[in-house]
Amino acid sequence: MDKIRYKMKLAYDGTNFSGFQVQPNKRTVQGEIEKALSKMSKEEFIRIKGAGRTDAGVHARGQIIHFDYPRYIPEDGMLRALNALGPEDIVFLESDIVDHTFHSQYLAKxxxxxxxxxxxxxxxxxxxxxxxxxxxxxxxxxxxxxxxxxxxxxxxxxxxxxxxxxxxxxxxxxxxxxxxxxxxxxxxxxxxxxxxxxxxxxxxxxxxxxxxxxxxxxxxxxxxxxxxxxxxxxxxxxxxxxxxxxxxxxxxxxx
Amino acid sequence: MDKIRYKMKLAYDGTNFSGFQVQPNKRTVQGEIEKALSKMSKEEFIRIKGAGRTDAGVHARGQIIHFDYPRYIPEDGMLRALNALGPEDIVFLESDIVDHTFHSQYLAKxxxxxxxxxxxxxxxxxxxxxxxxxxxxxxxxxxxxxxxxxxxxxxxxxxxxxxxxxxxxxxxxxxxxxxxxxxxxxxxxxxxxxxxxxxxxxxxxxxxxxxxxxxxxxxxxxxxxxxxxxxxxxxxxxxxxxxxxxxxxxxxxxx
Missing domain, CATH: 3.30.70.660 (Pseudouridine synthase I, catalytic domain, C-terminal subdomain)
Known part of the structure; x- marks a missing residue:
C-alpha cells in the first residue's frame, strides 16, 4: 500500500531542546517527534523532515514538517495522536495530507x-x-x-x-x-x-x-x-x- | 546600630518552586531569598516575611516582603544586590526603606x-x-x-x-x-x-x-x-x- 504524506504545522518551546535536528543522546524536536511516531507505527521508523533547523533555545510557532506514514489516518486523527503522544513542549497545530511532491524544506519559498x-x-x-x-x-x-x-x-x-x-x-x-x-x-x-x-x-x-x-x-x-x-x-x-x-x-x- | 527595615516588591515564576514558604529540602521562594541575603550579610541569618504564601506553581508579579538588615544599604543597592545574588526566576522590582512598624503581612489591607x-x-x-x-x-x-x-x-x-x-x-x-x-x-x-x-x-x-x-x-x-x-x-x-x-x-x- 502507498504511504501517506503528512504536512504538519507545529509550535515548540525551544528551551529544553538541543535544537531541532536529531543528535545522539540529545533531546531534540525531531527526535521527540520521531519517537512519538514510532509509538504509533509499531512496524517501522519514520523519518521526519523540517522546513528549517532551529538551534538550541530557538522557538517556533509555525515550523512545518512532513513525513510518510505507512497507512491512512484522518488528518484530525494524526493531529490528536501526535499531540497525545508527543511531549508537552511541542504542540501540533495543523495537519494536512499532501501530495508526494510536497517537501517541507525544498519547497519553502x-x-x-x-x-x-x-x-x-x-x-x-x-x-x-x-x-x-x-x-x-x-x-x-x-x-x-x-x-x-x-x-x-x-x-x-x-x-x-x-x-x-x-x-x-x-x-x-x-x-x-x-x-x-x-x-x-x-x-x-x-x-x-x-x-x-x-x-x-x-x-x-x-x-x-x-x-x-x-x-x-x-x-x-x-x-x-x-x-x-x-x-x-x-x-x-x-x-x-x-x-x-x-x-x-x-x-x-x-x- | 539599629537594623534597617526593607520593603521589597518582587516577581517570580512559581514553576520551579515548592511554593513561597520555606520547607526543609525544598526549593522555595523564601528559602532562595534568605539564601541570597545570607550571602550578603556574612554575620547573621535574616528572616524574611511575605505578604502572602503562594502555593507551589503559583506565580507573582507583585509579592511584597520585608526584612531587617543589619546595616544601611541604599534602596537601589539592595535591589541590585538581591537581583545579582538571587536566582533567575525571582526578580526584585522595588526596594524601600520603611519604618519598623511596617509589616508586609499584618498591614496588608x-x-x-x-x-x-x-x-x-x-x-x-x-x-x-x-x-x-x-x-x-x-x-x-x-x-x-x-x-x-x-x-x-x-x-x-x-x-x-x-x-x-x-x-x-x-x-x-x-x-x-x-x-x-x-x-x-x-x-x-x-x-x-x-x-x-x-x-x-x-x-x-x-x-x-x-x-x-x-x-x-x-x-x-x-x-x-x-x-x-x-x-x-x-x-x-x-x-x-x-x-x-x-x-x-x-x-x-x-x-
Missing part, C-alpha cells in the same frame, strides 16, 4: 521570524527563556533606519556564521521591521525573507542593537553588508529571543 | 490576583506553566453573572480548602471580573479583595468554569455561598494559572 527584545531595566522572570534582555536606551528611529538597509537582495556574508556551508550567500529580505508591543513594551523584530543563513538573524540582531543603543552609526549596516566579512558585524545574540513564526510555500504570498 | 485561562482547543507550549487550559465552549455572559454573585461581603466557607485554619471565613471581594486579552485571546480573571482563604481563588475558578461551560446553572454560585459547605463547590483548579498581582497597604486605594 520563504520564512518569517520574530526576535523579541526586553528593553526594561529589570529582567522579567516570565520571559527569561523567550526574550533577549537589553537594558540600555535604544532609539526607535535609529533602529528603523538600520533595519531598512537590510531590506532587498544582498550578499549576507558579513551576517553569516563562519560555519555556514552555503556557497551563495545572497538572500532577499522583504521585511526587516520592529514594533513595540503596547502591553508588554517588548520590541518585536520581524524578519521575512526568501531564506536565512546560519545564525544570520542573531548576528543581524547583535549588530542592530549596537546601532540602536548608539555604539555604532546607522550607516555601519550598509558598510558591513559591503565588506562581506563576518568580523565587521556585531556579536551573535542569544538564541532564546528567536522564534520561527511562519514558512511560506506560495511564492507570492509573503513578498 | 487587600490583594489582587489574576487567574489565566487558555480557552483554545489546542494547548500552547509557551503558556503551559502560566495558564489553565480549558478547551470547552465558555460563555462570557454566564461567566460574568456568576462572578457578580461573589462580589461583596460573604462567608466563603464553601470556597475554602478543608485545610483552611482561619476561624472567620468572611471576606469582602471588591472585584471579581473577567477580560479577554485581545492579542492572546486568553481569559484573564481578576479577583480583588480584603483577603483570600486557602485555595479560595482556585476553588472559585473550578466552580466558575463549571458555570461558564454550562455544567452548572449560574444561580449555583449563590446557593453554594449560602450552603457554607466545601463539598457543594467545584474542584480546586491548577495552581499554575494563578498570579499574585498586587498587595494593597492603603485601605482606600483598592476598593
Amino acid at each position: 520563504g520564512k518569517m521570524y520574530h526576535y523579541r527584545v526586553d528593553n526594561h531595566s529589570l529582567k522579567d522572570p516570565f520571559t527569561r527563556f523567550y526574550a533577549h534582555h537589553h537594558p540600555f536606551d535604544i532609539d526607535l528611529k535609529r533602529t528603523q533606519k538600520a533595519l531598512a538597509f537590510l531590506e532587498g537582495t544582498h550578499d549576507f556574508t558579513s551576517f553569516a556564521s563562519a560555519h555556514s556551508d552555503k556557497e551563495d550567500k545572497t538572500r532577499t529580505i522583504y521585511e526587516a521591521s520592529v514594533a513595540i508591543d503596547e502591553k508588554t513594551e517588548e520590541w518585536i523584530f520581524t524578519f521575512r525573507g526568501n531564506g536565512f543563513l546560519y545564525n544570520m538573524i542573531r548576528i543581524i540582531m547583535g549588530t542592530i542593537l549596537q546601532v540602536a543603543d548608539g555604539r555604532r552609526p546607522v550607516e555601519d549596516i550598509k558598510k558591513i553588508l559591503e565588506a562581506k566579512d563576518r568580523t565587521t558585524a556585531g556579536p551573535t545574540v542569544e538564541a532564546k529571543g528567536l522564534c520561527m513564526m511562519e514558512v511560506y510555500y506560495d511564492e507570492d504570498a509573503f513578498k | 487587600g490583594k489582587m490576583y489574576h487567574y489565566r485561562v487558555d480557552n483554545h482547543s489546542l494547548k500552547d507550549p509557551f503558556t503551559r506553566f502560566y495558564a489553565h487550559h480549558h478547551p470547552f465552549d465558555i460563555d462570557l455572559k454566564r461567566t460574568q453573572k456568576a462572578l457578580a454573585f461573589l462580589e461583596g461581603t460573604h462567608d466563603f466557607t464553601s470556597f475554602a480548602s478543608a485545610h483552611s485554619d482561619k476561624e472567620d471565613k468572611t471576606r469582602t471581594i471588591y472585584e471579581a471580573s473577567v477580560a479577554i486579552d485581545e492579542k492572546t485571546e486568553e481569559w484573564i480573571f481578576t479577583f480583588r479583595g480584603n483577603g483570600f482563604l486557602y485555595n479560595m481563588i482556585r476553588i472559585i475558578m473550578g466552580t466558575i468554569l463549571q458555570v461558564a461551560d454550562g455544567r452548572r446553572p449560574v444561580e449555583d454560585i449563590k446557593k453554594i455561598l449560602e450552603a457554607k459547605d466545601r463539598t457543594t463547590a467545584g474542584p480546586t483548579v491548577e495552581a499554575k494559572g494563578l498570579c499574585m498581582m498586587e498587595v494593597y497597604y492603603d485601605e482606600d486605594a483598592f476598593k
Whole structure:
C-alpha cells in the first residue's frame, strides 16, 4: 500500500531542546517527534523532515514538517495522536495530507521570524527563556533606519556564521521591521525573507542593537553588508529571543 | 546600630518552586531569598516575611516582603544586590526603606490576583506553566453573572480548602471580573479583595468554569455561598494559572 504524506504545522518551546535536528543522546524536536511516531507505527521508523533547523533555545510557532506514514489516518486523527503522544513542549497545530511532491524544506519559498527584545531595566522572570534582555536606551528611529538597509537582495556574508556551508550567500529580505508591543513594551523584530543563513538573524540582531543603543552609526549596516566579512558585524545574540513564526510555500504570498 | 527595615516588591515564576514558604529540602521562594541575603550579610541569618504564601506553581508579579538588615544599604543597592545574588526566576522590582512598624503581612489591607485561562482547543507550549487550559465552549455572559454573585461581603466557607485554619471565613471581594486579552485571546480573571482563604481563588475558578461551560446553572454560585459547605463547590483548579498581582497597604486605594 502507498504511504501517506503528512504536512504538519507545529509550535515548540525551544528551551529544553538541543535544537531541532536529531543528535545522539540529545533531546531534540525531531527526535521527540520521531519517537512519538514510532509509538504509533509499531512496524517501522519514520523519518521526519523540517522546513528549517532551529538551534538550541530557538522557538517556533509555525515550523512545518512532513513525513510518510505507512497507512491512512484522518488528518484530525494524526493531529490528536501526535499531540497525545508527543511531549508537552511541542504542540501540533495543523495537519494536512499532501501530495508526494510536497517537501517541507525544498519547497519553502520563504520564512518569517520574530526576535523579541526586553528593553526594561529589570529582567522579567516570565520571559527569561523567550526574550533577549537589553537594558540600555535604544532609539526607535535609529533602529528603523538600520533595519531598512537590510531590506532587498544582498550578499549576507558579513551576517553569516563562519560555519555556514552555503556557497551563495545572497538572500532577499522583504521585511526587516520592529514594533513595540503596547502591553508588554517588548520590541518585536520581524524578519521575512526568501531564506536565512546560519545564525544570520542573531548576528543581524547583535549588530542592530549596537546601532540602536548608539555604539555604532546607522550607516555601519550598509558598510558591513559591503565588506562581506563576518568580523565587521556585531556579536551573535542569544538564541532564546528567536522564534520561527511562519514558512511560506506560495511564492507570492509573503513578498 | 539599629537594623534597617526593607520593603521589597518582587516577581517570580512559581514553576520551579515548592511554593513561597520555606520547607526543609525544598526549593522555595523564601528559602532562595534568605539564601541570597545570607550571602550578603556574612554575620547573621535574616528572616524574611511575605505578604502572602503562594502555593507551589503559583506565580507573582507583585509579592511584597520585608526584612531587617543589619546595616544601611541604599534602596537601589539592595535591589541590585538581591537581583545579582538571587536566582533567575525571582526578580526584585522595588526596594524601600520603611519604618519598623511596617509589616508586609499584618498591614496588608487587600490583594489582587489574576487567574489565566487558555480557552483554545489546542494547548500552547509557551503558556503551559502560566495558564489553565480549558478547551470547552465558555460563555462570557454566564461567566460574568456568576462572578457578580461573589462580589461583596460573604462567608466563603464553601470556597475554602478543608485545610483552611482561619476561624472567620468572611471576606469582602471588591472585584471579581473577567477580560479577554485581545492579542492572546486568553481569559484573564481578576479577583480583588480584603483577603483570600486557602485555595479560595482556585476553588472559585473550578466552580466558575463549571458555570461558564454550562455544567452548572449560574444561580449555583449563590446557593453554594449560602450552603457554607466545601463539598457543594467545584474542584480546586491548577495552581499554575494563578498570579499574585498586587498587595494593597492603603485601605482606600483598592476598593
